[in-house]
Structures are given as C-alpha cells and as structure tokens.
Amino acid sequence: xxxxxxxxxxxxxxxxxxxxxxxxxxxxxxxxxxxxxxxxxxxxxxxxxxxxxxxxxxxxxxxxxxxxxxxxxxxxxxxxxxxxxxxxxxxxxxxxxxxxxxxxxxxxxxxxxxxxxxxxxxxxxxxxxxxxxxxxxxxxxxxxxxxxxxxxxxxxxxxxxxxxxxxxxxxxxxxxxxxxxxxxxxxxxxxxxxxxxxxxxxxxxxxxxxxxxxxxxxxxxxxxxxxxxxxxxxxxxxxxxxxxxxxxxxxxxxxxxxxxxxxxxxxxxxxxxxxxxxxxxxxxxxxxxxxxxxxxxxxxxxxxxxxxxxxxxxxxxxxxxxxxxxxxxxxxxxxxxxxxxxxxxx
Amino acid sequence: xxxxxxxxxxxxxxxxxxxxxxxxxxxxxxxxxxxxxxxxxxxxxxxxxxxxxxxxxxxxxxxxxxxxxxxxxxxxxxxxxxxxxxxxxxxxxxxxxxxxxxxxxxxxxxxxxxxxxxxxxxxxxxxxxxxxxxxxxxxxxxxxxxxxxxxxxxxxxxxxxxxxxxxxxxxxxxxxxxxxxxxxxxxxxxxxxxxxxxxxxxxxxxxxxxxxxxxxxxxxxxxxxxxxxxxxxxxxxxxxxxxxxxxxxxxxxxxxxxxxxxxxxxxxxxxxxxxx
Numbered sequence: 001x002x003x004x005x006x007x008x009x010x011x012x013x014x015x016x017x018x019x020x021x022x023x024x025x026x027x028x029x030x031x032x033x034x035x036x037x038x039x040x041x042x043x044x045x046x047x048x049x050x051x052x053x054x055x056x057x058x059x060x061x062x063x064x065x066x067x068x069x070x071x072x073x074x075x076x077x078x079x080x081x082x083x084x085x086x087x088x089x090x091x092x093x094x095x096x097x098x099x100x101x102x103x104x105x106x107x108x109x110x111x112x113x114x115x116x117x118x119x120x121x122x123x124x125x126x127x128x129x130x131x132x133x134x135x136x137x138x139x140x141x142x143x144x145x146x147x148x149x150x151x152x153x154x155x156x157x158x159x160x161x162x163x164x165x166x167x168x169x170x171x172x173x174x175x176x177x178x179x180x181x182x183x184x185x186x187x188x189x190x191x192x193x194x195x196x197x198x199x200x201x202x203x204x205x206x207x208x209x210x211x212x213x214x215x216x217x218x219x220x221x222x223x224x225x226x227x228x229x230x231x232x233x234x235x236x237x238x239x240x241x242x243x244x245x246x247x248x249x250x251x252x253x254x255x256x257x258x259x260x261x262x263x264x265x266x267x268x269x270x271x272x273x274x275x276x277x278x279x280x281x282x283x284x285x286x287x288x289x290x291x292x293x294x295x296x297x298x299x300x301x302x303x304x305x306x307x308x309x310x311x312x313x314x315x316x317x318x319x320x321x322x323x324x325x326x327x328x329x330x331x332x333x334x335x336x337x338x339x340x341x342x343x344x345x346x
Numbered sequence: 347x348x349x350x351x352x353x354x355x356x357x358x359x360x361x362x363x364x365x366x367x368x369x370x371x372x373x374x375x376x377x378x379x380x381x382x383x384x385x386x387x388x389x390x391x392x393x394x395x396x397x398x399x400x401x402x403x404x405x406x407x408x409x410x411x412x413x414x415x416x417x418x419x420x421x422x423x424x425x426x427x428x429x430x431x432x433x434x435x436x437x438x439x440x441x442x443x444x445x446x447x448x449x450x451x452x453x454x455x456x457x458x459x460x461x462x463x464x465x466x467x468x469x470x471x472x473x474x475x476x477x478x479x480x481x482x483x484x485x486x487x488x489x490x491x492x493x494x495x496x497x498x499x500x501x502x503x504x505x506x507x508x509x510x511x512x513x514x515x516x517x518x519x520x521x522x523x524x525x526x527x528x529x530x531x532x533x534x535x536x537x538x539x540x541x542x543x544x545x546x547x548x549x550x551x552x553x554x555x556x557x558x559x560x561x562x563x564x565x566x567x568x569x570x571x572x573x574x575x576x577x578x579x580x581x582x583x584x585x586x587x588x589x590x591x592x593x594x595x596x597x598x599x600x601x602x603x604x605x606x607x608x609x610x611x612x613x614x615x616x617x618x619x620x621x622x
Binding site: 001003004005006009089093094095225226228229230232233235236237239240242243244245246247285289290291293 | 413415434435436437438439442443444446450451452453454455456458459460462463464466467469472474475479480484496497519
C-alpha cells in the first residue's frame with residue numbers, strides 16, 4: 001500500500017524530468033552536423049551564463065537556433081497531446097480515446113487552415129493574425145469533440161464502439177474538407193501544408209507565440225489537474241461519481257474546454273501528430289498506475305519525451321531528407337491501438 | 347403522517363421516508379408515467395431494510411429517491427431530520443454511501459487505491475489523502491475481512507472478494523446510511539450469504555442504517571429487519587419479513603406459485619414450486 005504523497009509525486013516527475021533532459025541533450029547532439037556531447041554541455045553552460053556570443057556562429061545557428069526551438073516545440077506538443085489524450089479517455093470513459101483517433105486533430109487542422117486562409121482578408125495587424133490560427137484550431141477541436149460526443153451516444157449513454165466509429169468517420173470527412181480548402185491555396189503552399197498535416201515540427205512559431213503557447217499550456221493543464229481526483233471517480237462510473245459529490249457538469253466543461261485548447265494549440269503549430277495521446281498515457285499507467293493526480297503531470301513529461309524521440313528519429317533515420325514526425329508516431333501507435341482494441345474485445 | 351410513522355420515538359429514527367412519490371414523463375405534454383406511488387417507512391440505526399419486488403416495480407427509483415439523487419414529486423426523505431435531496435452533494439456523500447450494481451473499471455487499480463478513492467467527500471482542495479484517510483480505508487477493509495486483498499489488482503480477485511471490497515469502499519465514506527442496489531447480483535450462493543452476514547454484522551456493530559434493493563426473497567427474508575414490498579410502483583406492504591411474507595401476496599407479486607414456511611427464528615423461507 002503506497003498512498004500518494006507529494007514526495008512520491010515529485011519523485012516520479014523527477015525521474016521523467018531527468019530522462020527528458022537526457023533525451024533533449026541527445027536530440028541536440030544528433031543531426032546532419034555532428035556535435036560532441038562534451039562541447040554541447042560546455043556551450044549550454046556558456047549560453048546559460050549569457051555568453052552566447054563566444055560560440056561559433058554557424059554552430060550556434062544549428063544547435064541553438066534550429067535544433068533547440070524544434071525540441072522545445074516537440075516538448076510542448078508532446079505534453080499537450082498526451083494530457084489531452086488522457087483527459088479525453090476519462091471524459092469519454094474510453095481507453096481508446098486520442099485526439100487523432102477521435103478526429104479532433106483533423107477538426108483542429110481544418111480550423112487552423114480556415115483561419116490561415118481567412119486572416120489576410122480581415123485586415124488586422126500580423127501579430128493579431130498570428131493568434132487566429134491557434135484560435136481557429138481550438139474552435140475546430142471543440143466543435144469536433146462535441147459532434148463526436150453526440151454522434152457516439154446511443155440511448156443516452158456513450159457507446160465505446162460507436163464513439164470510435166464516429167471519430168474515424170469525422171476524421172475522414174474533415175480531411176476531405178481540408179483537401180477542398182487546400183485547392184484554393186497557391187500550389188507553392190500546398191506541399192508545405194501537406195507535410196504539416198502529417199505532423200511537422202520543422203517550423204517553430206515566432207518567439208512571441210512560443211511564450212503564449214507555454215502560458216496557455218500551463219493554464220489549461222492546470223485547470224485539468226484541478227479535476228484529477230474527480231476524473232478518478234468518473235472512471236469508476238458516472239453514477240458513482242455523482243453519489244460521491246462530484247459536480248459532473250463542471251468537471252466535464254473544464255476538461256472539455258481545456259483539452260480542446262491543448263489539442264488546438266498543438267495542432268496549430270505542429271499539424272496532426274497521431275497516437276501520442278493514446279500511447280503515452282497507457283505507458284505511464286503501466287509505470288506509475290492510473291491515479292490522474294500522478295498520471296496528468298507524468299504523462300505530460302512522458303509525452304514530451306516521446307515526441308522529442310520521435311522527431312529526432314524523423315530527422316535522422318532518412319537524413320539528409322526528413323520524415324514527418326506524425327509518420328513515426330503512427331508507425332508505433334497504430335499497432336498499439338490494434339493491440340488495445342483486441343485486448344478489449346476479448 | 348402514515349401509520350408507520352409512530353412506530354418509534356422520533357429521536358430514534360434515522361431514515362424517514364414519508365409519502366414519497368415519483369413520476370417520470372417522456373415529455374412534459376404527455377401524461378406522467380407513474381414509477382412510484384406514495385411510499386413510507388422508517389428505519390433506526392443498525393437496521394436493515396430490504397426493498398423487494400420484481401423487475402420494474404420501482405425498487406431502483408425508490409433507492410434513488412432515498413439517496414437524494416432524485417427529487418421526490420411529493421413527500422420527503424429525511425436523514426436525521428434533513429431532506430436528503432436538498433443536502434449539498436459533498437455533505438450528502440459524507441452521510442450516504444451508495445453501492446451501485448457492478449460498475450466496470452476502465453483501467454486496472456489496486457484494491458487499496460479503489461477503497462481510498464471514496465474518501466473523496468472528505469478531501470480538501472488538491473490535498474492528497476491524509477494518514478487518517480489511509481487508516482480509515484485499512485479499517486474498512488478489515489471490517490469486511492479483506493485486509494489480505496490490500497495490494498491485489500481489482501480485476502484479479504473473485505466476484506465475492508470484489509463485492510467485499512466494494513462494500514469496504516462504501517464503508518470508507520463513514521456513512522450513516524448505506525444503500526445497496528442488488529449487491530448479490532453476480533454472486534454464487536455462498537458469497538451471497540457471506541455478504542449479507544457481513545452486512546448484518548456491520549449494521550449492528552457500526553449502527554449503520556442499511557437499505558438493500560433485491561429480488562432475492564430468501565436473502566431479504568433471512569437478513570432484513572423490515573421489508574418494503576413493491577409491485578408496479580406501489581408499496582403493497584411494509585413490515586418485518588414474517589408479516590410481509592404471505593403466500594397469496596408473494597404469488598401475486600412474483601407471478602409464480604410458491605410456499606412460505608416459518609423457520610424457528612421467526613424468519614420466513616420461500617420455496618418456488620416448479621411445475622405449476
């Protein structure tokens with residue numbers, strides 16, 4: 001019997017934090033231009049001390065201006081998608097829920113593209129227009145999850161199989177709409193857009209937006225964390241939760257909005273990276289158990305680790321060209337999804 | 347006030363169900379579909395009340411009204427003098443523990459974790475369970491004789507063991523009133539008797555008032571202090587098993603031929619006559 005204490009929670013987060021740090025170092029080292037770990041450590045200390053001017057400019061460009069922002073973006077996207085996945089699993093009471101599988105990522109992508117196309121015609125300042133993409137993605141994500149939720153209900157209760165089918169059908173419908181919208185774009189944009197749709201971390205957003213993303217992540221994930229104990233009870237049954245005094249309406253609203261925000265933001269900067277929200281929470285459950293008060297923070301760290309690894313593979317295995325990071329996560333995630341599905345059916 | 351209201355001095359009554367009724371209409375313009383007509387009974391600490399009846403007789407509706415999850419159309423349910431429906435949900439959860447028909451867990455959990463979860467109504471903000479909570483959970487497991495299961499996975503114990511753990515989980519709420527909806531549904535006969543004996547012992551020792559919904563005639567007759575017999579949304583008879591268990595009445599309600607014998611302890615025993 002090991003009841004949860006603050007110490008145990010920190011210990012678990014610390015383990016994953018150290019792993020994330022190591023993975024980040026390796027990811028900074030690996031790539032087309034070789035970098036030694038020793039040199040990397042020395043230079044990181046220099047940068048931390050504010051002496052970045054002492055670094056060779058070409059090297060500084062590659063490691064600190066290209067690789068590091070990309071890794072940071074991977075950390076943000078992985079954490080967001082994993083927390084969103086774990087949240088959707090509790091909200092919909094379905095272990096197979098994932099933003100990508102449920103079509104929420106496609107909805108977010110459609111919203112983002114719509115905002116991208118519409119923004120230049122609205123005549124607002126570029127700084128404001130930059131916010132339209134994440135906002136559009138959030139609205140797309142929120143609308144899709146609401147639609148899938150209502151389509152997945154049978155006789156008043158969520159039916160697991162119907163829900164998944166509704167998600168998959170929605171994803172294919174939304175992808176068709178995305179294709180339609182893309183025909184209106186100049187052909188030079190289409191290739192980049194297609195790459196982005198599969199999941200792509202190679203174009204980090206401008207610095208001002210990075211701050212915005214970081215802050216919103218902590219607000220949204222924090223909001224979900226306040227419902228963690230309620231989500232544990234919700235997983236044991238809706239009626240159970242109500243009888244234990246859980247305000248189900250409030251919990252659902254908070255988790256629904258916050259998870260849509262996380263999905264929307266992640267998709268708006270990285271496209272639809274699949275299966276992270278499925279794979280990571282399940283792996284963390286095996287490691288640390290299913291208590292959402294541990295699961296949410298550790299799954300955020302685990303998601304960050306997973307996406308940084310996946311992206312490092314994506315840019316190194318077929319170097320000098322690049323694979324889409326979404327292709328890497330799908331190669332790992334899709335078989336895992338089948339495994340979970342089979343295990344549930346038997 | 348109903349006839350049963352005067353059975354005990356008022357201070358002794360913990361649960362008082364007074365002329366409670368409930369109606370459900372598919373939409374407001376239609377005539378309401380009565381699911382429960384005025385029902386009354388009272389129970390003291392340490393007493394077990396069985397709500398008995400065939401399917402769709404209103405048993406679960408009555409249980410929901412008692413738990414405060416549903417608002418009665420008329421009448422009221424008082425727990426220590428307070429209407430259960432108007433209690434704040436968390437305050438209600440500190441007084442009333444409800445054990446539902448089996449609910450499926452989505453992810454595996456350890457027994458202790460599962461029991462500890464029901465300390466939730468006592469939690470403060472984001473704080474984790476205190477040492478006191480852990481002690482109460484352990485004690486709850488001890489009360490049902492399930493300490494040895496502490497570290498087992500919930501999906502790797504037998505049905506009877508699981509039902510004990512579910513009971514311990516309810517005890518962790520430290521309730522005044524324990525409500526159980528068909529707790530013996532998926533249990534073999536030995537586990538059914540075990541569970542009801544545990545329930546009876548706990549009710550006596552800890553002074554819980556227990557309300558059990560069941561359609562098991564002999565379990566209700568053998569272990570309850572009062573039976574509320576429901577049929578098509580009407581409470582036909584309320585009283586000790588010996589007075590409720592009359593052959594014609596039970597035959598009418600359960601639509602089958604049966605015999606009722608009185609045991610030595612004043613407990614009725616019902617046998618179903620198979621070929622009739």
